[in-house]
Amino acid sequence: MKKMLFTCLTFSVLLISSTVSAENISNNNNNNNNNQKTKAMKFELPKLPYATNALEPVIGQQTIELHYGKHLQTYITNLNNLIVGTKFENVDLETIVKESDGAIFNNAGQTLNHNIYFLSFSPNGGGEPKGKLADAINAEWGSFENFKKEFVAAGVGVFGSGWVWLSKDNAGKLYITKEPNAGNPITKGNTPLLGFDVWEHAYYLDYQNRRADHLAELWKIIDWNAVSARY
Numbered sequence: 455m456k457k458m459l460f461t462c463l464t465f466s467v468l469l470i471s472s473t474v475s476a477e478n479i480s481n482n483n484n485n486n487n488n489n490q491k492t493k494a495m496k497f498e499l500p501k502l503p504y505a506t507n508a509l510e511p512v513i514g515q516q517t518i519e520l521h522y523g524k525h526l527q528t529y530i531t532n533l534n535n536l537i538v539g540t541k542f543e544n545v546d547l548e549t550i551v552k553e554s555d556g557a558i559f560n561n562a563g564q565t566l567n568h569n570i571y572f573l574s575f576s577p578n579g580g581g582e583p584k585g586k587l588a589d590a591i592n593a594e595w596g597s598f599e600n601f602k603k604e605f606v607a608a609g610v611g612v613f614g615s616g617w618v619w620l621s622k623d624n625a626g627k628l629y630i631t632k633e634p635n636a637g638n639p640i641t642k643g644n645t646p647l648l649g650f651d652v653w654e655h656a657y658y659l660d661y662q663n664r665r666a667d668h669l670a671e672l673w674k675i676i677d678w679n680a681v682s683a684r685y
């Protein structure tokens with residue numbers, strides 16, 4: 455009887471020990487997964503300061519939902535996955551864009567580009583910049599109208615997918631530059647102020663092949679307060 459009781463107790467202890475051990479392993483796995491998830495979720499979609507239909511008719515709701523919710527989200531997800539286990543795992547976005555190449559550069563560049571792009575709009579935007587940015591634009595191009603013409607012409611002149619950028623150098627001098635694909639003037643030492651996306655995904659639903667018409671309309675929704683704050 456004593457022997458039987460001892461056997462039962464031993465079996466119970468083993469069973470409890472085995473359960474606790476399994477729980478520990480399970481918890482450890484969950485923690486590892488959570489850690490991986492935390493690292494993989496490093497970069498996130500920026501919150502839009504407007505509703506997805508608020509920029510109509512310049513940019514349609516479906517375009518915003520796809521461009522912001524799908525295209526940008528995909529760049530961010532790809533970037534988060536690609537940097538795991540690399541030297542870029544705990545590095546800020548601008549540094550990744552400056553120092554990476556290949557797939558990491560493409561997805562980091564597009565994440566940075568679109569973050570700037572989507573935070574340059576307002577349903578109450580339009581008009582002209584004021585203050586020192588306006589002064590710098592006038593100094594470089596003579597007038598705001600001339601600047602807009604040159605900016606749109608540069609955007610129309612990008613062959614294939616890419617961006618047209620207004621940027622400044624360390625002395626505050628302004629530049630209009632064309633960049634292919636995920637390019638950003640930050641890679642050449644300049645600070646990006648305003649970028650128009652000339653990938654077809656930015657305008658095809660609303661303007662089909664009429665890129666010039668799309669670029670000409672964008673001025674109506676530019677948030678010059680946001681753009682000027684980058685100058």
Ligand SMILES: [Fe+2]
Binds near residue numbers: 568653655
């Ligand atoms: Fe885009």
